[in-house]
Amino acid sequence: MTKDRLISLDVFRGLTILLMTIVNNPGSWSTVYPPLLHSEWHGCTPTDLVFPFFIFIMGAAIPLAMPTKTYDETTFNKILTRSLRMFCLGIFFNFFGKIQLFGLEGIPLMIGRLAIAAAVGYALMGNFNAKTKTILALSILVIYLILAYGDFEDYEIVRLPGVLQRIGIVYFVASLLYLKTSQRTQLLVTIAILLGYWAIMTLITAPGFEITNLEKETNLAAWVDNLLLKGHMWEATKTWDPEGILSTIPSIATGIIGLFVGQLLNNPLSKLEKAKKMAISGIALTILALLWNIVFPINKSLWTSSYVLLTAGLGTFIFSFLYYCIDISDYKKGTKLFLIWGVNPMIVFFLSEIIPQAMIMVSFPNPSTPDEKINLLNYLYTFGIHPYFDNPMTASLVFALLYAGLWSLLLAYFYKKKMYFKV
Template structure:
């Protein structure tokens, strides 16, 4: 087996990252089409698919990145460092808007934050020796933790969990499972994680509650988050976190399912046989997810076991179609846009999280009321997009699509010049 890129996987990753960018950058959060919002609680919208799809794709990629399954101390260090770099990038997104520098305010503070962002981005995505990568990642991680628990007012409520943090933890465990165990063991572990999480969430009541429940802020996962992450959780709730501690357990299950699919696609079977198996695996997982939904509702915030099976099934189903069309039928018309998005996900993650936060720090006169000030992000929407559409939801979507267009130009430049940014 060779370490080849799977074009259909790059395209699938590109579709996922592109959808993430659209979802995260509407013109106004007050006017968004429902499919581009997360489910209120139980259920699953297209937006809820972005995160599990990315975790699934990461799992599939592991089998292609390490086809020979060689394991030694150097391999472990690479996995550990890559995981920690992702975690640190995710934590930094939460720190950006809270950074204080020698009492600076306004534009001087913004410039200082951007300089620090460039330094952190280079330290965590730069191409150094493995030893330097490890030292930088460990040092930056401990700086974040020290600041978060230092008692300094600016950082006492900074959020520690997040999307990249979740992905980093899943990558670490899924990679070790892939390298150190057989496919049968991986399947059994994934099943054990999902069954164990289901039992924990439905049989163990949170202290202070006589019966178990799966409601916001009162389930066992929320209780664990409040014990270990108190003051450092999701801004809008402070009582639970959608990327909390216990939900990492089933998320590892999603990663392991991806690893199993990756081994199938990297096997010696005929490509048509791989596509058929992948298709039927997808259908079976979707059905199992819907059946489990009856007693353990599909819920992205809790990352329920039914959510794992359902989303992994949809991911397998979609990948089977892409794999057949692109890698078997060799139909590649119209895929370039998604390819250029798919090979450079980390730079999109990083800069897309920084730009909106930076724009919020720049104030301009409100076109609708010149005596008022609004931030640059809102100004671009209110002055440049909203007036041209009667439907505010359409205007909000168009703003996100324009943002995607700008990113597409930048990513096309990176792709043409073979510039790839990795942790």
């Protein structure tokens, strides 16, 4: 690790990515402990903290990576290219399961898809010169759009929004705001986003409906998604997307609040004073969120303004605690596991989405009912984990923990070899 890395931020990022991996890979989605699921609609579970925490951490890291605030064409191109690479990586997850190759099926098709995944991963995470990075990212984006909107049957309903797509957009906007504006302007932008989004969602009626509302199918964000992303949204709903267009706007505020924390860390104040300011700010944001929740409910799918303040507040407070323990008190015992996750988030994002999809493609006769097929992922859980536990929710969690454990071994190897995968 280089001296300029802030270990507590890497640990916080590692905690977040590890939790993401666990909640995204249960043995069975029908038997999951409630805290490891997203809220049904309004409300917030521990799982609902993962995504905004990652955006918050990304925002905090921007000033640490660019402390001098030098803005020129080279810097702009670097920011744009990194955003595009994240955006394109995220879209590929949605394309992977729909790739068709010369009529291949089963394992041959899986091998072909994995070969394409390796090529795309290398193109978007490989260490090329700046111009090559930009050309590759733009070329891949154009290919995506041609496949999605070019009347190709296999890709006409492929999802376009997603987690990394939103992170890429927020990174681009937050980076430019940091380099081109003062903290006062950043604060005004944040307030305008939060108040403006609240006003839009509660005062403007979605066309075709008599009153404004925040229900799943009839809110304004759902209407915008259905208008502009029809056929390319989250498969489970078809009429709205949890990472949709309108709800991406308030997520920018999450990144900007992270910016404030990063700029505070660059401040010449003592470390203890910084930790105090962060803790107080985190508590204040959380209280304000709970008050706002009365009229604008905390909601992850809509990314409501109260949700922004709650998650940013909790993120700021948790980070202040980690900063105090690790960077002030120099207490690092037990943090190595999270550190190895925190320095290599992109490879986890990429492969943890690809590997389960590939395993689903491998199927064979079910030992319990030979007339039926079972895929490899379900087989490992059904016959390797589930029989050893009376509580199916515990079995499902153990499967996720074992999967995360395998990732920990791989990430420990990458860490030891100083192999860091970046966009």
